[in-house]
Amino acid sequence: MIRVVLPAHLRNLARVGGELKVEVTGPATQASVLDALEAGYPMLRGTIRDQVTHKRRAFIRFYACEQDLSNEPPDSPLPEAVASGTEPFLVIGAIAGG
Numbered sequence: 001m002i003r004v005v006l007p008a009h010l011r012n013l014a015r016v017g018g019e020l021k022v023e024v025t026g027p028a029t030q031a032s033v034l035d036a037l038e039a040g041y042p043m044l045r046g047t048i049r050d051q052v053t054h055k056r057r058a059f060i061r062f063y064a065c066e067q068d069l070s071n072e073p074p075d076s077p078l079p080e081a082v083a084s085g086t087e088p089f090l091v092i093g094a095i096a097g098g
Helices: 008-014 030-040
Strands: 002-005 020-022 060-064 089-093
Touching: 002 030, 008 089, 020 030
Parallel strands: 002 089
Antiparallel strands: 002 020, 060 089
């Protein structure tokens, strides 16, 4: 099981109170985690990544094990601590401006 932490507005949309757990078949990658997340919570489709291109939306960042994974290829393996469920995969809403 992969642990996923969403920002508050996406937790409200998905009607969950805290951390989510998703089952990923095959290697644990950003793409496979987001596929499983959108399959289990269809109301999140299009909120984290574009529905057609599957590119990360602007102002959304991905973190795991204190590393920014936002610009990593979507099919890169996630850290072992995330794949084993020890550490969560974080979806963060970024803020712009001064």
